[in-house]
Amino acid sequence: MCSIILYEFKEPLEGVRKQDRSYGQAENEALDTFYGHVGKESRKELTEAEAEALDGVMATLQEAYAVDESGVGIRYHRVRHASERHPNHSFSVGHFRSSYTGKGLNNILRDRIGIDLDDIFDHKGLGHFHKPDWAASLVRARKALEDFTTYIARNGPIEVFEVSYNPFKILEDDQVTSRADALKLFEAERGRTKQESYINEKGKFFPEGITVLGVIEGRSITGKEAQYLIYKSDLDTYVQALDVVIETCEWVLEQDKGSEFVLGFNH
Numbered sequence: 226m227c228s229i230i231l232y233e234f235k236e237p238l239e240g241v242r243k244q245d246r247s248y249g250q251a252e253n254e255a256l257d258t259f260y261g262h263v264g265k266e267s268r269k270e271l272t273e274a275e276a277e278a279l280d281g282v283m284a285t286l287q288e289a290y291a292v293d294e295s296g297v298g299i300r301y302h303r304v305r306h307a308s309e310r311h312p313n314h315s316f317s318v319g320h321f322r323s324s325y326t327g328k329g330l331n332n333i334l335r336d337r338i339g340i341d342l343d344d345i346f347d348h349k350g351l352g353h354f355h356k357p358d359w360a361a362s363l364v365r366a367r368k369a370l371e372d373f374t375t376y377i378a379r380n381g382p383i384e385v386f387e388v389s390y391n392p393f394k395i396l397e398d399d400q401v402t403s404r405a406d407a408l409k410l411f412e413a414e415r416g417r418t419k420q421e422s423y424i425n426e427k428g429k430f431f432p433e434g435i436t437v438l439g440v441i442e443g444r445s446i447t448g449k450e451a452q453y454l455i456y457k458s459d460l461d462t463y464v465q466a467l468d469v470v471i472e473t474c475e476w477v478l479e480q481d482k483g484s485e486f487v488l489g490f491n492h
Contacts (some may be wrong), residue, residue: 231319
């Protein structure tokens with residue numbers, strides 16, 4: 226999912242973590258005991274009466290550990306609502322969508338100002354749930370927005386993408402060996418989609434065109450020769466996304482202190 230999600234906990238996070246882990250162990254023990262008692266190995270082997278009996282055992286266990294049928298704690302729930310500042314944005318208060326994808330906010334920020342959402346929320350990458358210091362996170366988020374907008378003002382709204390040979394491509398299937406071949410492939414590809422840009426097994430395509438400002442020779446992260454194309458882009462959506470992050474921090478800090486607000490990181 227590659228997103229960051231806000232949860233409201235009605236009990237302390239550490240207590241919920243311990244009980245969730247305990248439920249997993251208790252569930253395994255209950256299943257082993259039940260299947261051992263009826264002498265069978267899986268649910269599909271059970272009679273209707275045995276399946277009903279197993280459901281009763283699991284329902285009792287779930288009630289005792291306060292989890293739902295999937296084993297997910299019911300002592301916390303997701304928080305998500307549209308941003309008041311940017312109501313049509315893909316980010317919302319409590320949901321930072323696709324933050325870890327190639328063109329997600331994390332990569333955009335890290336490449337330009339050296340920090341990302343993990344730094345803003347002081348998430349060390351250990352575990353799914355993380356309770357940030359919301360006041361400190363708000364300060365860091367506001368500073369990140371200031372640095373990001375300063376970068377854009379100084380350098381313009383630019384993006385970069387890497388052009389290197391796909392190591393997973395089968396050479397025998399490669400029919401492009403000249404400039405003319407490349408033109409023919411592009412002519413066949415043109416008009417396939419109305420996406421602003423896309424990638425497939427044939428290459429990277431920009432149906433609406435881009436303005437290239439520079440081509441940098443170098444190497445990819447794998448050490449292969451690569452070129453990095455710098456091109457004009459619109460970074461407004463990323464500025465707005467970071468503003469929604471700030472709005473989320475502000476919203477949490479305005480809430481009643483009876484709950485714990487925790488982020489779930491889905492890398």
